[in-house]
Amino acid sequence: MSNNILDINNLRIALNGDEDKQVVKGLNLSIEVGQTMCLVGESGSGKSLSALATMGLLPSVLSPIAGSIELKGEELLGAAPARMRALRATGVSMIFQEPMTALNPVVRVGQQIEEVLEFHSNLSKSERRKRVLEMMEHVHLPDIEKMYRSFPHQLSGGQRQRIMIAMALVMRPQLLIADEPTTALDVTTQAQILKLIRELREEQGAAVLFITHDMGVVSEIADDVTVLKLGEVMETQKVEALLRNPQTEYTRGLLRSVPSQVPRMARELGSQEIVLGTDNLCKTYGGKGFIKKSREVKAAQDISIKLMKGRTLGIVGESGSGKSTVARCIMRLVDPTSGSITIGGKDIANLSQKELKPERKNFQIVFQDPMRSLNPRIEVGQSIIEGPLNFGVPYNEAMDRARELLELVGLPGSAVDRFPHQFSGGQRQRIAIARALAMDPDVLVADEAVSALDVSVQAQVLELLAELQERLGLGILFITHDLGVAAQICDEVIVMQRGQIVEYGPAAQVLGEPQQDYTKALIAAAPGKHWDFANFRPFSEAP
């Protein structure tokens, strides 16, 4: 008998059972005991659907039309619902991307893990509890007695994901499916969760099917890798072989798009003109109250930055570090508590919304989520010309400019009368950039502007930003959690933690030779830091 835990043969999944609408086209995959197979692909590649098919959880409009999925020789496709129910948790279990929504918010986490045992084992109540606590200890949760009684919202993102892992592994399944389990987590937490999954795999002898879009994560955790593109397998290889010697152009492109962790050198300082400066900018939430003061949260403290014309200043940090608060203060979407913000030589921190209006055209913002940053009910052209119209540009002139701008960002000018849902995520982000540029701003604030995009699209958008910056002399304030992205496009970098600036300097210095412990820890936690993906070799072998 073979040593394979999971064997997927020629799996085809189609929409409404229609042969012509296949979303997974002939997937072959097998995982041995104790191995991790990474399924890699961009959005729409069918990687999550393959996992859901294995769990028997496909949405009803999708169905497998051919092939087989065997778990230890047992066919899962077409298995009776009762058998599938029994197999989930005992044979195969799954963890998801967003642990907050995967856990029931009104049930204590300990009970949620125990529930699995209740359905799948004959243990008594006290034995169950003991087993749950053991499992929680296993996933390295602190203070497990207290954790057991906690609700999901009382835990951090990493802790919640640990609970999910404990829940998935409590019945010792032979196969663990992890669908982007670290995508929603900070890098340091991500590193811990990856370590935990590796550890448990060895300890429990389970096979892992790990779904991700992140080549860095792949290099950290995979034994074998399968690359998917639009439902088709591009290649399957051992991880080392794949990273060194990818067989297909698609994989090569994917690897080349991965932003390298090695910072580029700062560009020649062209102009000394400061387009954006803040001085001791602070934002405090709370601290007010009629009878009792509410708790104060210092979201940003003493932030002093300088952005020159034509340069890119990056702010990196984990969630809750205050980097977005700084961006929102600068955009005056929230009012700063104290400090000054100078744009175009004028302090805008204390202007009223009315006084601010004429200044607005000097600074514009691009948001993270391309789905929500355009009003779904109005044509994109109307979105783009909204700002110019506010400043008295005649309609026809603004519309002509909108067409030009769309072409500038690589879309047909005729797309002005289309609605946002008719564009892909990357296209929408281009439109959002066009909208920001319609005002001819001096400063562009990009708040995680590429974080929601696939890596190849991300590379294109970054390229576009760089090109526009070159041409228009924009100062870009780039907010990101991704050190690789920051390393590739920033001249200067600020590292923030808990609302404060930890380190501030040229990108090459901050990311290359960090001085502060926190920066060092961040860089150390970044997945795939040893690999120079774009050149298909580890950094240690670089000439």
Next chain:
Amino acid sequence: MTQPTPTVAPRDHISAFKRARMIATSSPVVFVASIILMLVVLSAIFAPWIVPHDPIRLSPAVRLKPPSDVYWLGTDAYGRDLLSRIILGGRVSLVVGVASAIFAVAVGLGLGLLAGYIRWLDAVLMRMVDGLMAIPSILLAIAIVSLWGASLWTVLVAITIPEVPRVVRLVRSLVLSAREEPYVEAAIAAGTSTARIMRRHLVPNTIAPLIIQGTYICASAILTEAILSFLGAGINPETPTWGNIMAEGRVYFQINPGIVMWPGLVVSVTILSINLLGDAVRDALDPRMAKRGIER
């Protein structure tokens, strides 16, 4: 730049008429409801021309007759034809229903936008709304009518005011979630005025829920008007309304129960039809439905 030629999906558009027809034929029940409603509305509009007898003229000779070939639904205590009175009564009921729905939605939309977008106004407005909601709507309506005297206008106002708070709350909650959307923030960053942000970005988000809420208000207003008339706090008894007819028939219930039952049946069926249609509109406008439509 190296990138694939952008392919952009073509425009899609469904006309309002097509959409209305899609809703009306979405299920047999909704179809029947639409037909009934259409009959009620048409007969109310053309009432003076289609009534078989004069609904106002008293004919003591034929009082309290049971249904017959001449008087299909019988006559009331003054010998007036019941069917004619019900048809004419539908005018007032429908006008009250539609008008209070429109007024309540308009006022509620304005107040809700202010409460949702202007933070300092929010607390003030919402406490007033809470206060208003604490008073039973029938009681409030009776109080208003007895304060100003009964006429079509006072009845309209009396029915509309208690409906406003619910609309304000609905609009406020929609605005609160919509104003956090990045596209609204992008509009703020582009220097768009508050009034324009409301008109362009916030109001469209409230339209679908408001249409649905409007149908429910319409149904509830027709019922409230009938109740007010029945209690004698409604429109002048000379004007036939469904409530008035029932109120007058109450005394003669044992002699001719039809005077109460027929208008009652018409009220029930009309309200049921409006509510069913409201549900169908809700299903059609549900964002999840719309999304499915796009994917198709």
